[in-house]
Amino acid sequence: MEDLKDLLPVEAVRLDVRAADWREAIGAAGRLMVETGATTDEYTREMVANVEENGPYIVIAPGVAFAHSRPSPAVLATGMSWVRLAEPVEFGHESNDPVTLVVALAAQDSAAHTSAMASLARLLGDPGTAAALAAAPTPEALHAVLAGERPQDDSEKSEPAATSEPATTSEPAEPRAGSLHKILTVCGNGVGTSLFLKNTLERVLDRWGWSRFVTVEATDTISAKGKASEAVALLTSREIARTLGDVGRPVKVVQDFTSTAEVDAVLRDTYDV
Numbered sequence: 001m002e003d004l005k006d007l008l009p010v011e012a013v014r015l016d017v018r019a020a021d022w023r024e025a026i027g028a029a030g031r032l033m034v035e036t037g038a039t040t041d042e043y044t045r046e047m048v049a050n051v052e053e054n055g056p057y058i059v060i061a062p063g064v065a066f067a068h069s070r071p072s073p074a075v076l077a078t079g080m081s082w083v084r085l086a087e088p089v090e091f092g093h094e095s096n097d098p099v100t101l102v103v104a105l106a107a108q109d110s111a112a113h114t115s116a117m118a119s120l121a122r123l124l125g126d127p128g129t130a131a132a133l134a135a136a137p138t139p140e141a142l143h144a145v146l147a148g149e150r151p152q153d154d155s156e157k158s159e160p161a162a163t164s165e166p167a168t169t170s171e172p173a174e175p176r177a178g179s180l181h182k183i184l185t186v187c188g189n190g191v192g193t194s195l196f197l198k199n200t201l202e203r204v205l206d207r208w209g210w211s212r213f214v215t216v217e218a219t220d221t222i223s224a225k226g227k228a229s230e231a232v233a234l235l236t237s238r239e240i241a242r243t244l245g246d247v248g249r250p251v252k253v254v255q256d257f258t259s260t261a262e263v264d265a266v267l268r269d270t271y272d273v
Helices: 022-035 041-054 114-125 127-135 139-146 193-208 221-230 238-244 260-271
Strands: 013-017 059-061 064-068 079-089 099-106 181-187 214-220 233-236 251-253
Touching (some): 013 022, 013 139, 022 041, 022 079, 041 064, 041 238, 079 139, 099 127, 114 127, 114 139, 181 193, 181 221, 181 238, 193 214, 193 260, 214 221, 221 238, 233 238, 233 260, 251 260
Parallel strands (some): 013 079, 064 099, 181 233, 233 251
Antiparallel strands (some): 059 064, 079 099
């Protein structure tokens, strides 16, 4: 698997970009992937169409949009781009607007970039690193932060107390002994935002000591409807939850896909612990 620094070269980073609206913001991120040989112009149009069809679910955290579409012939190589906007723009998200950062992904399949997604989810979920990324003066400086040149050991300490197991709550008891549960994380395409949510959920499960009891699968809306009966719950955005409708299993909405605090609360609600 390729890591973040391989998929996001410094040439694919632009800072203080001006965009009139969300379409122009995605367009700026798409052009960078064209310039670095990851995609054709058609993929940029596909990323815009994804939002038009599925809504602004790609705004995965306050101020952060993760633009992507399905693997297609317009993807020449798995790659990413990073656009920090000079002025924020509205994507139409109920709670995470306005957006100041657009990260774009072009994936040839659903597997090659999973390690990079895990790294990016951890970086964006750490307030200290997020601040360093927002303050980076040059693409080279920002790329150095993404490459791990800023110590990450304090990331868990810098998050609010609720991101770890709350001090006032005992460690959740294991689910039914010997049972293996599945949770689905769902997005429009199954290769982008659902992987962000999967990685955040798996971090919480690791803290709980539940990783050996609960498997997490990132998937798209169509597949999720067919797989829902296998799951104890589906975690997704509000927009995708509306698309899914009633699938016979609880559909839990997560607003900030990088927040272990929010995912911890959703998991506690799911298992009533």
